[in-house]
Amino acid sequence: MAETLIRVQNLRKIYGDKTVLKDISLDILEGDTVVLIGPSGTGKSTLLRCMNLLTKPDGGSIWFDGEEITAPGVNEDRVRTHIGMVFQDFLLFNHLSALDNVAIGLTKVLGMDKEAATEKALRELDYVGLEEHADKYPGQLSGGQKQRVAIARALAMDPRVMLFDEPTSALDPELIGEVLATMERLSNEGMTMVCVTHEMGFAREVADKIVFMEGGVVVEEGPPQQMFTAAQIPRTREFLGKITELYGDHE
């Protein structure tokens, strides 16, 4: 049985008078790909951002690799080097080439020397199929290329887990495939992944577990087979039916 890499316990997050996360408990097993789905405004992205402490929860706790990272005094920068994150709008560093986007974390955070960092960054760009675009700047890349650079940037830090926050939502339909293919390959190679996405094809093919969230709680979770064909809760069936119709399968 795989180890639990991330454990979320009774997580609560309040923005003003809106409780975004009511009481979330969730286990992410090492090596698993977990897909979070649910209507927008339901707290999926907030949950993801809590996992790498970009957002501070108001209650509950998060454990990463056996350490409570929500405890006071935890060095959040150290935690984040082990947790890669990919954003909906890429958020590449605009003033840096693709290569430097990937290398800067290695040199400035991990203290690697420039030569070794460049070599590793090139390997990561090669992994996402962009080695020949290493010298291009974000403004010279397509959306799909930008997102793959963003994936390479996160991977360069050798994270234990990768968080994907709607990585394909800002992409033209014909560019979605290249990003999903990279994610699928990562998943197959055993990377632990937590993905917020509407790509039901990806969820069905790649996920080990699908978590359906609504109104700040986990409504139902289970393996894709069960969730798509034998969901226990009517609302889960309704939502999955609708979203599959809308977003279909890109596979």
Add this chain to the structure above:
Amino acid sequence: MLNTFLYVAQGLLVALEVIAIALPLGFVLGVLLAILRVYGGRFIAPLVGIYSAVLRGVPPVVLLFILYFVVAGAVNLSPLWAGALSLGIISSAYQLEIFRGAFGSVSSGQMTAARAIGMNRSKAIRYIILPQALRLAIPPWSNEAATVIKDSSLVYALGVPEILRRAQFVSANTREPFIAFGAAALLYFAMTFVAGRLLDFVENKTAIPGEVGG
């Protein structure tokens, strides 16, 4: 006429000295204060706001006199140094606002992405935010550079023999005010013009490929 011009032009070096002290001082202070203004939190940021409001709310020449007598009273400085440092402090308030605006123009996602790969705040500011903000600041900064070049003439009030002071002197002696002050005008214009072209060059040189203007 040539003699008049040459006499005035001898103040150029002094003016350049004043500018070479005031502008970089204003730059360093401006950047640091802008960082404190934007990232300094609830206690420091408002203090910087007050600094900025006061310095920008009083005519430079009034401040120059006040700062001159404060600075020169605290340490033994030549009028040139005291005047130049004062101009630098005055400029820092304007430069701080320029850089504050530039920091604000860098999208907040850049900070988020930097933090997400494990950078602490100060590294993120230094390696991610600042390089982008400085590029954005060049056009408005070019304006401020012209202002400082022209305001360097204010140190004439402290008796520093720069361009304007010399123009005034030679004008009184030769009774050719048009030539004397015309020479001064020409020299200031030449300095601001060269500075402007120089900064245009820097702007083009540092433009990010693929960005607007890059």
